[in-house]
Amino acid sequence: MSLEEAQSQVDTWIKTYGVRYFSELTNMTILTEEVGELARIMARTYGDQSFKKSDLGKDLGDEMADILFVLICLANQTGVDLTKAFEKNMEKKTDRDKDRHKGNPKLS
Numbered sequence: 309m310s311l312e313e314a315q316s317q318v319d320t321w322i323k324t325y326g327v328r329y330f331s332e333l334t335n336m337t338i339l340t341e342e343v344g345e346l347a348r349i350m351a352r353t354y355g356d357q358s359f360k361k362s363d364l365g366k367d368l369g370d371e372m373a374d375i376l377f378v379l380i381c382l383a384n385q386t387g388v389d390l391t392k393a394f395e396k397n398m399e400k401k402t403d404r405d406k407d408r409h410k411g412n413p414k415l416s
Contacts, residue, residue, distance in 0.1 A: 311390040318380040329385050339378040346371040 309317070322329055330338070349366050351357045383390050409415055 342374045
């Protein structure tokens with residue numbers, strides 16, 4: 309699925325099941341909450357914290373998909389074409405960082 313298709317699918321879902329988009333500010337807050345849920349799983353899976361009973365059964369991919377869904381909502385609401393934005397961002401990163409990481413001894 310392309311980013312364009314994902315944006316269209318989310319828009320259709322919102323209009324079919326969600327009634328309407330939440331406000332941009334509400335979605336930004338929801339995005340922050342979802343990132344926090346991902347951080348919790350990451351800290352317990354790859355960090356030093358142990359799992360609580362309430363954390364068991366949480367799916368890393370599902371949490372990432374929650375983030376993607378809300379991010380796509382925000383893009384749709386604000387008129388951002390994620391394909392174009394991502395392509396432009398990759399060009400920026402390549403121009404800026406094409407040699408930066410190759411010489412970093414911490415990454416060797």
